[in-house]
Amino acid sequence: MSQDPRAMSRRQLIRHAAWFGAAVGFSVVGGEVISHVAGTAAAERAHARPTLRFAQVSDSHIGFTGAPNPDVTATFRHAIDQINNLGYTPDFVIHTGDLTHLSSPDQFDQAKQMLSGLRTPHVFTVPGEHDSVDDAGQKYRSVFGAATQGDGWYSFDIAGVHVIALVNTLNLKKLGHLGVEQLEFVEKDVAGLSSDTPIIVISHIPLFAMYPDWGWGTDDATQALSYLRRFSSVTCLNGHVHQLFSQMEGNVTFYSGTTTAYPLPHPGDGPAPKPVTLPAGKLGDALGIREVSYTKGQTALALKEDKLQ
């Protein structure tokens, strides 16, 4: 490992941050990843409530019972408790999919009951492929799809930020897939927005090519992102990969979130994305929640990754 922190990649930075478990706020400004904390300017800003602050939680896999995590209910409840004890009330909480492991009605019911324990005005969800195992997402939508469009997508505005929640877990050929109808939705959805509107895109499967051999990408995401090219701030948040990762492409920054259930291997580490069993006592280090905040006037969102603890 280089001694010069300037030589770190973003990925290393994230690992670094996760390793220390420190409260590192990092933001991307003008192409530079800047970890800013407790410095003078940051401290000044810290006194003001951010324009928007929310939490992301993902991949809870209610119903999973394997050795990597014999009690996914407990770890999901732990994550919910941690969000409820952040010291502030998040403006909303987004669950980025794989609420359930096998899309059963019992699992959906339990996931909904648990999410209803979040202390926040709004809980939003997008489906994972585990939430649409055998019915193209019908059971998911019957529980979580009220007032959504198409196969469950929607958008909303909050505190001057435009949030688009997409469904890319249906009609899979190899990668995630949005489909023509949803692409048209995105195009129309942003058509009337000023280019300085901050955009947040939520999906389960990454919208960037994180590791296509394992299906960790979305085959028609480029088309969707082309409609967002004119915006100065575009942030994509996803789950699915059960690990932290970030990547920047042009004006878009992608952030994969971790899971509340069990880790998956790093890309290409082994033959398949099989759940990983960690040594006793280490599971919590791989699980977590994410805090996201936006302050008006800044291009980048600030993310903070919190381990379950």
Add this chain to the structure above:
Amino acid sequence: MFRHHRVYIVLLAVSVLLLAGCSASRPNAQPSVTFGSNASGTPGMPGMSGMPSMTGAPPGAATGSSAAVAGDQVGIDNFAFAPATLTVKAGSTVTWTNHDEEPHTVAATDGSFHSPGMGTGATFSHTFPAAGKFDYVCSIHPMMHGTVVVTQ
């Protein structure tokens, strides 16, 4: 294209703790949410407003279909169907068994059969009455391919 950028670590510390600590001194009104004009209502669900966390029901048992019967078997191990190509006689019943901790499905490309989500140890059986070549995938992990060749 992924471009490398230099990374500056200014400081590692605890701004967010400061943030949390200081936020109480400010009014804490939550911003309102506005949904798109095409929305017919409110997506999402309300969170709770101050009650303690509730206890969820235990998870439902993973659904397993009937136990494997005598017939031709396909195992699912490490995100692969084995054998990837199985040849059987018309009228045979093929049974798939998932040995992975991940759930899988068996979904014919032509739509002629589609299993439910198969948890660990679950099986799915399908009878092939007539000759033909049937390609299938796991609809959750569509990089997993298999074929059943049915002969007379």
